[in-house]
Amino acid sequence: MPRLNEVLAALDALWPPDRAESWDAVGTVCGDPQAEVGRVLFAVDPVQEIVDEAVALGADLLVTHHPLYLRGTTTVAASHFKGRVIHDLIKNDVALHVAHTNADTADPGVSDALAGALDLHVVRPLVPDPSDDKGRRGLGRICELRHPMPLREFAAYAAERLPAAAQGIRAAGDPDQVITTVAVSGGSGDSLFPYVREAGVDAFLTADLRHHPASEAVQHTGLALLDAAHWATEWPWCEQAAAQLDEISDRHGWGLRVHVSKTVTDPWTTHAAAEAADDTTAGAPN
Numbered sequence: 001m002p003r004l005n006e007v008l009a010a011l012d013a014l015w016p017p018d019r020a021e022s023w024d025a026v027g028t029v030c031g032d033p034q035a036e037v038g039r040v041l042f043a044v045d046p047v048q049e050i051v052d053e054a055v056a057l058g059a060d061l062l063v064t065h066h067p068l069y070l071r072g073t074t075t076v077a078a079s080h081f082k083g084r085v086i087h088d089l090i091k092n093d094v095a096l097h098v099a100h101t102n103a104d105t106a107d108p109g110v111s112d113a114l115a116g117a118l119d120l121h122v123v124r125p126l127v128p129d130p131s132d133d134k135g136r137r138g139l140g141r142i143c144e145l146r147h148p149m150p151l152r153e154f155a156a157y158a159a160e161r162l163p164a165a166a167q168g169i170r171a172a173g174d175p176d177q178v179i180t181t182v183a184v185s186g187g188s189g190d191s192l193f194p195y196v197r198e199a200g201v202d203a204f205l206t207a208d209l210r211h212h213p214a215s216e217a218v219q220h221t222g223l224a225l226l227d228a229a230h231w232a233t234e235w236p237w238c239e240q241a242a243a244q245l246d247e248i249s250d251r252h253g254w255g256l257r258v259h260v261s262k263t264v265t266d267p268w269t270t271h272a273a274a275e276a277a278d279d280t281t282a283g284a285p286n
């Protein structure tokens with residue numbers, strides 16, 4: 001069995017920590033570099049239910065996309081939910097490692113996994129990393145649909161292909177507009193609107209879109225928007241990352257058992273919508 005530091009070196013080669021954004025907090029949160037690693041669990045969020053799952057599974061290493069601590073802290077006391085996570089990890093000999101914005105911009109990265117889940121053809125990064133001569137690393141991906149379809153159909157298709165979360169998929173724009181090209185970005189894509197507009201794509205699929213930027217994008221440019229659950233847009237990366245580590249394990253003869261958590265950790269757990277009425281004044285706000 002490999003030592004933790006050997007596995008972490010392999011993960012750092014996939015997602016070099018120095019490619020993370022300056023505000024980010026990536027890398028190893030806890031773990032003994034000399035501990036043996038036999039079982040690894042990948043998940044989006046380092047929340048208590050995922051830690052419980054890692055412990056029940058007998059995992060030695062938990063790799064998550066989101067950081068546990070994004071900002072500094074002065075306590076890991078178990079009276080706080082994040083401190084409880086740390087206690088449970090250490091008491092059960094589970095290391096925690098984070099690959100966040102360094103995984104977003106990687107080749108393949110989080111948005112490649114999202115495009116793959118949607119069976120889209122990736123053309124290039126939405127925001128290319130200028131340090132990459134091959135032009136494959138960077139934030140988001142510009143993609144082509146294999147079969148162009150109206151927005152309403154593409155939204156239903158995306159809801160079918162992405163892991164199910166309570167939110168489902170919201171779409172903005174003319175439901176009959178035919179979508180041929182789409183920019184995708186796993187996680188919150190609000191800040192990428194200028195790049196999406198410049199790319200001239202038909203649609204933008206991401207998460208956490210807000211009213212005003214979404215409204216302005218639709219009004220001014222005719223860009224169609226698809227807003228999926230944040231967790232659902234990033235979960236495909238877990239499968240991609242697990243396959244990458246599996247391949248490395250095979251190459252080194254490590255015999256790692258690599259798992260992907262299927263637990264939905266999107267914070268939104270239920271969704272309600274009134275039946276669409278013919279009388280559009282029904283239920284209208286005063």
Ligand SMILES: [Zn+2]
Pocket residue numbers: 066186187188230234
């Ligand atoms: Zn995210």
